[in-house]
Amino acid sequence: MSRTAKFSSIMTALALAAIGITGCTATPSAAPEKSETSPATTPVAEASPTQAAEPVADASPTPEPTEPDPCPRMSEFYSSTGGLYWERRGTLRDLGAREFAQGEVTFDADGNPVTYTVASGDVEAVIAERLCAYPNLGSMNHVRMIQPGQVLWLTPDPSIPWLSSFAVDDAPEGFQQLPYEQAFEAAGDAVDAGDVDAVREIWNDTLKGMFVNQETIDAVQQVVDSGDLDALRQLFS
Incomplete structure (x- = not known):
């Protein structure tokens, strides 16, 4: 074989080898583009017009039932004219004996307390509490301090004058x-x-x-x- 033919064969073989190497090389594929869609959200189910809403539990505590006040209004010894004629305003009730108010109560035909007999150890304010009355039972009975055995009259007759045992209305100068x-x-x-x-x-x-x-x-x-x-x-x- 001539030198020229031999050189041509070598060049042809090199060209074919180059083609084979190129064909075996993997061409990298393009990376998929990142989606720009918004994050997935949980769909909210719409209530049907005929579907009743579920009741919501009340978190506030249920108030305890309270007993009615046995003395909604305290009775009082009251002067409508400013001094001479006094009467009782409001209704007396006997709520029963208790410590410091152990005395006996008498009643009229309608069940209203009329008198109270003071017992040993009684306290005027507690007696008044027992009878639903303001603690002026002593003053309306002309005493400074109640004493055991004393009978307290609870309701004055408004047609009879009432006098203070301590002073005279419009007392003159030098009053004794x-x-x-x-x-x-x-x-x-x-x-x-x-x-x-x-x-x-x-x-x-x-x-x-x-x-x-x-x-x-x-x-x-x-x-x-x-x-x-x-x-x-x-x-x-």
């Missing part, structure tokens, strides 16, 4: 406080003893001259002259 209190207490003791004559004497000789209001003097004089012990008790005892 202590003699007035002593005479008033003596009149109350006479009423409790049923001694009407003694009551009249104390009023006419001592107490009457200490008052200056003629309306008060006339009203008290009428009761004293009547000799009615229940009316006299409201005045002095």
Whole structure:
């Protein structure tokens, strides 16, 4: 073989080898483009018009049932005219004996408390609580401090005048406080003893001259002259 033919054969073989190498090389494929779609969301089911909504539980606690107040309104000893004629406003009720209010209660035909007999150890404010009354039972019964065995009258007659055992309305200058209190207490003791004559004497000789209001003097004089012990008790005892 000539040198030229031999060189041509070598070149042809090299060309074929180059083609084979190129055909065996893998061409990398293009990476898929990243989707720009929004993140997936959970679809919300729409309520059917005929589908009832589920009830929502109330988280607030259920209030405990409360018992009615046995004394919705406290009764009170009240003067509608400013001094001479007093009455009870509101209804008394006996809620039963308790510590510091163990005394006996009497009632009228309608079941309303009329009197209370003070027991040993009783406290006026607790007695008033038992009877649904403001604690002025002592003052309306002309005493500073209640005593065991004392009978407290609970409801005054509004047609009978009521006097204070401590002072005189419109007291004049130089009013004798202590003699007035002593005479008033003596009149109350006479009423409790049923001694009407003694009551009249104390009023006419001592107490009457200490008052200056003629309306008060006339009203008290009428009761004293009547000799009615229940009316006299409201005045002095």
